[in-house]
Amino acid sequence: MTVLEVLLLLLAGVGAGALNAVAGGGSLLTYPALLAVGVVPLHANATNAIAVAPAYTAAAIGSRQGLRGQRRRVLGLVPTAFTAGLAGTILLLNTPHHLFEDLVPLLVFVATALVAVGPWINRRVMALNGGRALHPIALHLGVGFGCLYGAYFNAALGLVLIAFISMCLPEALSRVGALKNAMTFIVGVVTTVVYGIFADIAWWAIAVLVPATFFGGYVGARLFVRIPDRPLRIGIVLYGFVLSVILLLR
Structure with a gap:
């Protein structure tokens, strides 16, 4: 591995870590x-x-x-995220590689559209539901779908989770993002164990990318909680639509 290749992986890893912490889609850099x-x-x-x-x-x-004040919510969602993540890894290990690549642009586009209309849908749903959060089953279904997708293919995992969580809970986007990060942590543990055992891994590349993605993820998460809801949501939507077009062209 040359110095240029190491530098390329380091830059991709830092960028991917930051993007995954904020909106998802970091795999578009590392892959x-x-x-x-x-x-x-x-x-x-x-x-x-x-x-x-x-x-x-x-x-x-x-x-x-x-995550302050969300401890019970997080603990309740852990089994859902774990089970869905495990199902996603099994699905990927038994699916032709080209099939999931064909589906990614559509999934990213739909997730981005959900983020864009999320506040309006949230207001309508909360009004019909008396201003309360949706039934916990709705949250589990949304998180389960997002974690299954994320274990199957990482791109835009954050977009999917943010979209569903923000529609189910009357919370600020920074708190939604923190809950999203807790769920992606579960997905990361499951994929690391399953793919580490059953898939062919380029461990030499892992040695370069791991510290880079860790650093990028921490920096991205710290920035996330300091950005107001509206510009953050606009940025996520614009990023998601651009990401879906790039994936479609690829």
């Missing part, structure tokens, strides 16, 4: 970087899932302030 340094596509996908997992850990640590 192509792995391909560029010579990792074959199938191995790059599994390697990427493990490489971005430390960023989820760092993001969860960095946004722990936003």
Whole structure:
């Protein structure tokens, strides 16, 4: 591995960690970087899932302030996130590589659209529901779908979780993001264990990406809690639509 390849992986890792902490989509940086340094596509996908997992850990640590008062909610969602994440890894290990790549642009676009209309839907739902949060089952279904998708293919995992969580809970976006980071941490643990055992991994690339994604995830999470809701949501929506177009073109 050359110095240029190491530098490419380091930059991709820091950028991916920060993006995953804020909105998701960091795999759009790390996956192509792995391909560029010579990792074959199938191995790059599994390697990427493990490489971005430390960023989820760092993001969860960095946004722990936003989890104050949500301890019971987080503990209740852990089994859902774990089960869905495990199902996603099993699905990926038994699915042709090209199939999930074809689905990603549509999934990212839908998730971004949900983030864009999330506040309006949230207000309508809360009005119909007397201003209260939706039934916990709705939150579990949304988190379960997001974690299954994230274990299957990491791109825009954060967008999906933010969209569903923000529609189910009358919380500030920073608190929604903190809950999202806790759930992506669970996904990261599951994918690391399953793919580490059953998939072919480029461990030499992991050694470069892990510290980079961890650092990027912590920095991104710290910035997340300092940005007001409206500009943050606008930024996430614009980023998501651009991401979906890029994925479609690829």
